Amino acid sequence: MTDKFVVGPSPHVLGPKTVKSVMWEVVIALAPVSIAGILLFGLDALLVLVTATVTAMILEALVLHRNLKPASILGDGSAAVSGLILGLILPPSTPLWMVVIAAAVGILLGKHAFGGLGNNIFNPALVARAFVFMSWPVAMTTWHGPLSLSDWTTRVSVDVASSASPLGGAQHGLMEMFLGQTAGSIGETSALAILLGAIFLIVRGHIDWRAPLGYVGSAAVVAAIYSFLGGDFALTTIAWQLMAGGLLFAAVFMITDMVTSPVTKTGRLLFGIGCGLITMVIRLYLSAPEGVTYGILFMNAMVPLIDRYTVPKVFGEVKSR
Amino acid sequence: MSKSFSGGIHPAYNKAMTAEIPIADMPLPDKVRLPLSQHIGAPCKPLVAKGDTVAMGQKIADSDSFVSAPIHASVAGEVVLVDDQAIEIKTDKEKSRFSGAAQSYNNQGELRQIIREAGIVGLGGATFPTHVKVTPPEGVTIHTFMINGAECEPFLTTDHRVMLEQGQEMIAGSKLLMEACGAEKTIIGIEKNKPDAIEHMSKLIADEPAFAVTGVQVKYPQGWEKQLIKSLVGQEVPDKGLPLDLGIVMNNVATAVAVHRAVEYGEPLLNRVVTVSGSGINKPQNVRAPLGTSVADLVEFCGGLKPEAAKIIDGGPMMGRALSTLDTPITKGTSGILVFNRDEVHLFSEDPCIRCASCVDACPSRLLPNYLALYVKREMLDEAEEINLMSCIECGCCSYVCPSKIPLVHYFQRGKQEINARNRNQ
Numbered sequence: 236m237t238d239k240f241v242v243g244p245s246p247h248v249l250g251p252k253t254v255k256s257v258m259w260e261v262v263i264a265l266a267p268v269s270i271a272g273i274l275l276f277g278l279d280a281l282l283v284l285v286t287a288t289v290t291a292m293i294l295e296a297l298v299l300h301r302n303l304k305p306a307s308i309l310g311d312g313s314a315a316v317s318g319l320i321l322g323l324i325l326p327p328s329t330p331l332w333m334v335v336i337a338a339a340v341g342i343l344l345g346k347h348a349f350g351g352l353g354n355n356i357f358n359p360a361l362v363a364r365a366f367v368f369m370s371w372p373v374a375m376t377t378w379h380g381p382l383s384l385s386d387w388t389t390r391v392s393v394d395v396a397s398s399a400s401p402l403g404g405a406q407h408g409l410m411e412m413f414l415g416q417t418a419g420s421i422g423e424t425s426a427l428a429i430l431l432g433a434i435f436l437i438v439r440g441h442i443d444w445r446a447p448l449g450y451v452g453s454a455a456v457v458a459a460i461y462s463f464l465g466g467d468f469a470l471t472t473i474a475w476q477l478m479a480g481g482l483l484f485a486a487v488f489m490i491t492d493m494v495t496s497p498v499t500k501t502g503r504l505l506f507g508i509g510c511g512l513i514t515m516v517i518r519l520y521l522s523a524p525e526g527v528t529y530g531i532l533f534m535n536a537m538v539p540l541i542d543r544y545t546v547p548k549v550f551g552e553v554k555s556r
Numbered sequence: 557m558s559k560s561f562s563g564g565i566h567p568a569y570n571k572a573m574t575a576e577i578p579i580a581d582m583p584l585p586d587k588v589r590l591p592l593s594q595h596i597g598a599p600c601k602p603l604v605a606k607g608d609t610v611a612m613g614q615k616i617a618d619s620d621s622f623v624s625a626p627i628h629a630s631v632a633g634e635v636v637l638v639d640d641q642a643i644e645i646k647t648d649k650e651k652s653r654f655s656g657a658a659q660s661y662n663n664q665g666e667l668r669q670i671i672r673e674a675g676i677v678g679l680g681g682a683t684f685p686t687h688v689k690v691t692p693p694e695g696v697t698i699h700t701f702m703i704n705g706a707e708c709e710p711f712l713t714t715d716h717r718v719m720l721e722q723g724q725e726m727i728a729g730s731k732l733l734m735e736a737c738g739a740e741k742t743i744i745g746i747e748k749n750k751p752d753a754i755e756h757m758s759k760l761i762a763d764e765p766a767f768a769v770t771g772v773q774v775k776y777p778q779g780w781e782k783q784l785i786k787s788l789v790g791q792e793v794p795d796k797g798l799p800l801d802l803g804i805v806m807n808n809v810a811t812a813v814a815v816h817r818a819v820e821y822g823e824p825l826l827n828r829v830v831t832v833s834g835s836g837i838n839k840p841q842n843v844r845a846p847l848g849t850s851v852a853d854l855v856e857f858c859g860g861l862k863p864e865a866a867k868i869i870d871g872g873p874m875m876g877r878a879l880s881t882l883d884t885p886i887t888k889g890t891s892g893i894l895v896f897n898r899d900e901v902h903l904f905s906e907d908p909c910i911r912c913a914s915c916v917d918a919c920p921s922r923l924l925p926n927y928l929a930l931y932v933k934r935e936m937l938d939e940a941e942e943i944n945l946m947s948c949i950e951c952g953c954c955s956y957v958c959p960s961k962i963p964l965v966h967y968f969q970r971g972k973q974e975i976n977a978r979n980r981n982q
Contacts, residue, residue, distance in 0.1 A: 241867045241901050242878040244966035246952030247894075248567055248710065252914070252959040254907045311907070353908035353960075443913070498913040498926055542927070549947045550561065550921040551782065551795040 254352075257493075258312030260439055264432040265319050265488065271428035272421035275381040276327035278388045280421045284322035286331050290338035291318025298347050313352050317341055320488055321360040323422025324481055325367075326378045328391045333371060337363040357535045358495045361528050368528065376403075378418035401479040402518070402525060409471060412478040423481040433487040442491040445500060449507025450486045450514075451477060457515035481527040482514060489527075495535045502538075502545040509534045559790040561783045563920040564775040565953045567710050567874070569749065573840040574833050575713045579721055581844045582857050584631050584647050588848025590616070591642045594887040595677040596684045597623035602643055608635045613654045613824055615673070616643055625685040625888075626675045628824040630846040642885070645848070656822030667736045667819070674818035675825045675888075680704060680715070680779065680808035681871055683889040686815065689807065690737040692800055701739035702788060702799075702806040703730055705746040705753065706772060706779035709872025712892045714829040715809040717842045719746070719753040722813050723760050727767070729812030732819055734766070737805045741766045745788050749774045776874060777951040781806050783920050795947050830886060832858045836865030836895030845886050851893055852882035866898040874952040907960035915954035915964060921947050925954035925964045932971035937978065940971050948972070 272280045293303065295314035300307035309315075321341050325334060341363030349355040368375040379391045380398040398418035399405040407417045415425025422428075436442040458476035462468045477483060490496060490510050497506050510530050517526025593599035598621035610616055610629040618626040627643070632651040637644035661667045672687035692698050703726065707715040719726060730742050744761075746754050748771040761767035772778055772787045782793040785804055794801050810829060817823045827847060833840040838859030845854055851868065855861055869876040870884065871891055886893075915925035923944055931940035945968060954964040 240865075240878070240880055240882075241903075242880050243867075243902070243904055244955075244963045244969070245876060245878075245950070246874040246955050246965065247867065247869050247876065247878065247896065247902075248873040248900075248956065249902050249961060250565070250567070250956045250958075252957065253961070254910055254959045257910070257912065257959050313910075351908065353910045441912075443917075493910050493912040496911075498911055498916045498924060500916075503913075542924070546924060546943055547922045549795050549923060549944045550786075551792040551797065553794050 254311045254313070257441060258316050260441060261316045261436070262312060262319060264435045264441070265316075265323065265422070267428040267431040268323055268422035268425065268484065268488075269319065271415055271425040272323060272327070275415055275424065276379070276421055277382040277386065277391075279327040279390055282331060283325055283327060283329055283334050283421060284319060286334045287322030287325070287338045288315055288318035290335050291315065291321065291342045294339055294342045295347075298343070299351070311352065314342060317346065317359040320422075321363050323488075324360060324364055324420050324484065326375065326419075327421050328377060328379055329367075329374055333367055333374060337367045340366045353494055355494055356538070357532055358489055358492050361489065361532050361535075365528050365532060378403075378420070380418040381416050401475070409474055409478070412475065420481060420484075423484040426478050426483050429483050429487050436487065436491070442487070443500070443503055445503040446490045446496055446507035446510075447486040449504045450490050450511040451483070453508040453511030454482060454515050457512060457519070461515075461519050476515075476518075480518070480525045485510070485514075485527045485531060489531055490534075495538060497538050497541045497545065499542055499545040499547060501547070502541040505541055505545065506534055506538065509537065559787055560773050560775065561786045561920050562922060563918050563953060564777065564783075565918050565956050566774070567776055567956060569710045569774075570833070571711065571713050571716070571749070573711070574831055574842055575716055575750075577841045579717050579829055579842045579844050580857075582846070582849065582854065584649055584652050584846055585849045585853040587636070587644060587646050587850075588630050588846060589642050589644045589850065589885040590627050590630065590848040591885060591887055592617050592627065592640070594627065594683060594847070594889060595625045596682070597621060597625070597688075600624060600627050602638045604635050604638065604643065606635055606638050609633070610635060610645060612652045613656060613826060615675075615824070623685055623688050625677045625687075626673065626824075628675055628826060630826045630848050654823060654826065659819050659822050661819075664736055664738065667732065670818055671736065671815055673824070674814065676811060676814045676818060677825075677888050678808055679810035679814065679828060679888065679891070681875070681889050681891045682781075683887075686733075686807065686811055687736075689805055690733055692737060692805075696800050697803055698737045698739045698800070698805050699741070699803040700789070700805075701730065701734040701737060701742045702785065702804060703742060703744040703809060703812060704779055704781065704784055704806050705744055705750070705757070705809045706784050707750070707809075708747060708774075708776045708779035709874055709876075709891070710776075711833045711894050712831045712872050713833075714831050714842055714891055716750050716753055718809050718813060718829055719750075720756055723756055725813045725816045726809055727760050727764070728820070729814070729816030730767070732815050733805070733807055733812055739805065741768070743767075743788050744769045745772050745784050746770070747772055747774045747778055776953065777920055777949070780920065780949055780951060782949075795944075825888060828886070828888060828890065830854065830890055831892040831894075833892065834869075834895040835897045835900065836862050836867075838862060847886060847888060849886045850882065851879065851884045851886065854886060854893060855882060855895070861895060862897065864897040864899075865895045867896040867901045869894040869896070874956070875950065902961065904963060906962045909960055909962060912959060914957040914959065918953040918957045920951060920953060921949055923948055925968075928971070929962060929964050929967045932967040932974075935974075937971065937975050941975055945971050946975065
């Protein structure tokens, strides 16, 4: 018998999931917030999203393949995810050159300086936002409210845009905030659209409830204590805190980032709680208007430690007395 | 509270190809090759020499070690080769008839001896000598005997068919095993994707108060001994411990049948049922094949390979071993021979780990496969051992779910070998 057959390690059947399928499904999950952002904030929003996404994809193609063939640009989809998320957390009136710089910082410094896919410690989109926030604080904290459909193509420059966001003191009803009809970053205002994406990600098994629940839960607890101490405790205040700013978007799309969050189940919960606590402390007690970025970046740095101290007990491990 | 274990996966089961077809008895091949080590434990030493004539069922190799199982001639004929690996016999088809007599025993010790002399080992694939399993150490009392009819590996349907066709023999064998280990009751665990087997077994034990049949969740690796025990009684066998520690002994369906036949007919283990399946085989079915039959002869009996056949697997697709050649014998542990076509073969290539934790969620042993693989790759063996590399059962769930297609099990096997080698040298 001289037949030669393929050999290889077990298992000999593999599941359908690939890095590509995971990444593009995250892009699909980002569709509701992207569409909501574009409908609410007009052409500006569309241009910011496209610029951020395309810049990230092109830079990644250049870093990895040193060419711009369509296959290189599409890649595994991870650059599209980072770029699109970055676009979604920027104000719609962000100048496009600033978007390009932000995307470059995210992909080059945030991702590839650490060794590329899977090796980055910090969420690339948040590295980018932290960078542009420190460099151009005014542009990064200037939002404008939703446009009526007739004004959809109107470009709103930073100089004109001046509506206060909810965290900046604007008064909005909870329903307006739920639908996203407030001033804010492109993808962060509509709780409804964010929840649609969350449902998709949970159904498809890409995110675990622990980190988002720990995050939103701990933020709610801090908000409750704060409002209780301030003497104006009300459930609406808590709901308002949760829907204001980028908290809900981060709960679904950023603290669930696979690469930069813990792998253990307990770790994911602790990570979410830590992000929530820091976010709220920054929001309520420091001068910065939004604590999401630094809260998560700080906790990103804690991930190896969290994993290390939350190694689960193996099957049948005898409980130490 | 759910009793089932955490983790696990739901691969495509692909059992329909063979589940409905009765077991076919294969004619004796012209030659058999019987390896001296078909079990966990000490390899056997030949008792015959080249040129000897042997009878069917004659013991041809044995060992003095307790943890070992003798080898018998699965055909009658002439010994044509004896080396340190195997014994080969040229079949004399005229004389290949087994004759034996019912064995009698007076106590547990004698019953265990009958099981040992029949060369019976765990036929689920683990091949641990059965007489050792039913001999609890001094001071340990066994209260429950279990039959593993989960058969969680995709494609495989041998236990399913044996339960349907030889259920009565399995029950008889279970009673013997219960007696051998001193248990008072028997629980038969069957995955719920075999409702006909559950129904059949329930009927057979209707008048047996010591027996119970339990349907368990369809989830790989439900048939792994420790996981099935968790599903059946809700208790976890201690890490690095044995079911004995919980007063439990578990055996496979076909093992119980073999024990029954050893006592009832004095018949040693001469053959086993093998699932021959996969898209690359012309006639998928379960075959009762003499031990030592070459995969080539078995495949021939099943209509041969399709032209696109590219990979041959000894065992199930999750834990089986890829064979490089058809010139490989069927042994006591061969539960299946699967043939995959070229387009079903995954070649070795891996993307970077994206820390998605799919492996962590799928691991039935609650390990952290992503970190284990990282440590093995970087030769950080102490760190790997610290987070329990040695507790990995190599079930393959992590590799299966990995989106980056990292051959995690392959790294774990390598890491374990390196740790074992290091410990030996110390």
